[in-house]
Amino acid sequence: xxxxxxxxxxxxxxxxxxxxxxxxxxxxxxxxxxxxxxxxxxxxxxxxxxxxxxxxxxxxxxxxxxxxxxxxxxxxxxxxxxxxxxxxxxxxxxxxxxxxxxxxxxxxxxxxxxxxxxxxxxxxxxxxxxxxxxxxxxxxxxxxxxxxxxxxxxxxxxxxxxxxxxxxxxxxxxxxxxxxxxxxxxxxx
Amino acid sequence: xxxxxxxxxxxxxxxxxxxxxxxxxxxxxxxxxxxxxxxxxxxxxxxxxxxxxxxxxxxxxxxxxxxxxxxxxxxxxxxxxxxxxxxxxxxxxxxxxxxxxxxxxxxxxxxxxxxxxxxxxxxxxxxxxxxxxxxxxxxxxxxxxxxxxxxxxxxxxxxxxxxxxxxxxxxxxxxxxxxxxxxxxxxxxxxxxxxxxxxxxxxxxxxxxxxxxxxxxxxxxxxxxxxxxxxxxxxxxxxxxxxxxxxxxxx
Ligand code: SF4
Ligand code: SF4
Ligand code: SF4
Ligand code: FES
Numbered sequence: 017x018x019x020x021x022x023x024x025x026x027x028x029x030x031x032x033x034x035x036x037x038x039x040x041x042x043x044x045x046x047x048x049x050x051x052x053x054x055x056x057x058x059x060x061x062x063x064x065x066x067x068x069x070x071x072x073x074x075x076x077x078x079x080x081x082x083x084x085x086x087x088x089x090x091x092x093x094x095x096x097x098x099x100x101x102x103x104x105x106x107x108x109x110x111x112x113x114x115x116x117x118x119x120x121x122x123x124x125x126x127x128x129x130x131x132x133x134x135x136x137x138x139x140x141x142x143x144x145x146x147x148x149x150x151x152x153x154x155x156x157x158x159x160x161x162x163x164x165x166x167x168x169x170x171x172x173x174x175x176x177x178x179x180x181x182x183x184x185x186x187x188x189x190x191x192x193x194x195x196x197x198x199x200x201x202x203x204x205x
Numbered sequence: 206x207x208x209x210x211x212x213x214x215x216x217x218x219x220x221x222x223x224x225x226x227x228x229x230x231x232x233x234x235x236x237x238x239x240x241x242x243x244x245x246x247x248x249x250x251x252x253x254x255x256x257x258x259x260x261x262x263x264x265x266x267x268x269x270x271x272x273x274x275x276x277x278x279x280x281x282x283x284x285x286x287x288x289x290x291x292x293x294x295x296x297x298x299x300x301x302x303x304x305x306x307x308x309x310x311x312x313x314x315x316x317x318x319x320x321x322x323x324x325x326x327x328x329x330x331x332x333x334x335x336x337x338x339x340x341x342x343x344x345x346x347x348x349x350x351x352x353x354x355x356x357x358x359x360x361x362x363x364x365x366x367x368x369x370x371x372x373x374x375x376x377x378x379x380x381x382x383x384x385x386x387x388x389x390x391x392x393x394x395x396x397x398x399x400x401x402x403x404x405x406x407x408x409x410x411x412x413x414x415x416x417x418x419x420x421x422x423x424x425x426x427x428x429x430x431x432x433x434x435x436x437x438x439x440x441x442x443x444x445x446x447x448x449x450x451x452x453x454x455x456x
Contacts, residue, residue, distance in 0.1 A: 019248055040363045072367075073231070076221075082238040084235070108327065111305070111306055114326070114327050114329065115298075115303075115304075115327070115332075116332060117306055118304060118306055118307060119302060119303075120334070121302075121304060121307075123332075124335075124336045126301075158334070161327070161328075162332070163327055166329070171326040171327045172326075173326055174328075175305070175306035197319065197326075199318075199321040199324075202316070202321050202324070202326045203317055203320070203321040204303075204305040204306075204317060204319060204320065204321075205305025205306045205308065205311040205312065
């Protein structure tokens, strides 16, 4: 890993964050599928925020943030904005962030009808009402791809992106370049 | 057959009189993106992916509907053209509901491949999320309007090759839909022979064999060429006189 070597020589670790908005966590699972490559990666980066690390607040001065998931509710929206203002590079990580994907399948249905079908007419109580007030974030009228909410610097499509795609993208980023994946590594789906 | 000479991306090339620009480019082995065009079917000129620049006119012209002419100077891959082609694909993806990850054609789809080849790694337009139905009334095939790009290959293959003319298109713009038998359910069609040609020719997951799950629908890309080659052999032996207008079980 050339880029990693170079960064190590510079002896300043890249501050990497990964975030999980409205997605299934499959993209993070695929990240873990980098296996032993992760060891080399952590020589070059410091993981400053991630669902895989126990950090509560999104920190300042992050170099690169990989964002899994679409923007579906007020919490996602708030975190997306914090991520953007605190990160030098924001990468849409996987199809939900890039296109809305499966998360956006609900967009044909008005939110109130959706909540009625799932909760009011179902067994559970309605998020954001009664006991759940203030605990479950309010849904946005429509699920949005990340780049329709904040500026995004690069896109890593795939559901989930394969470890090969993730590796190629991360290596480019560590080398100080925006990833430019070949056609067979940038398909949706 | 008279031969003409034209310039393609700065190179002098010769072509046969009457050829379309797309045929000339294909003969040269050029990799021009197309979606509605399909060898063996009439030209549609609908998708605008094959747009080229022709010197002397500021208009971009589709290579599939433009006849090659003596002295023409054609540009096929300028940054401007690539940008328009990307926009075409992005508009197609934004216009209906393309959720590749859960689509029958995931991994085997011409639209998905076009997007990747052209470098469309995100869509800059607002997704429309139209409410679209499916027609699952046919015994063996399904139609999912969510994935249709209105290329009308189904309409042409059914009319021109199968001779059944089951398909048409209704309404305009964003309301356009492919329909069977004057908008009756496909399964009740009195014209459909059940040959499956429309399913095989459809570039996306809009037409599929029933029972297919995510990524399972693989279309047989060469089937039309095979059928048409078989037909011309047949005709040259003096057996088939003209093209039958009814399904004749050549699949
Ligand atoms: S038809 Fe093609 S582009 Fe559309 S969802 Fe299916 S695989 Fe994706
Ligand atoms: S199955 Fe054959 S006859 Fe029926 S609609 Fe498709 S092409 Fe036409
Ligand atoms: S159903 Fe398929 S072949 Fe027919 S117009 Fe739609 S995308 Fe094209
Ligand atoms: S291929 Fe020429 S317009 Fe569609």
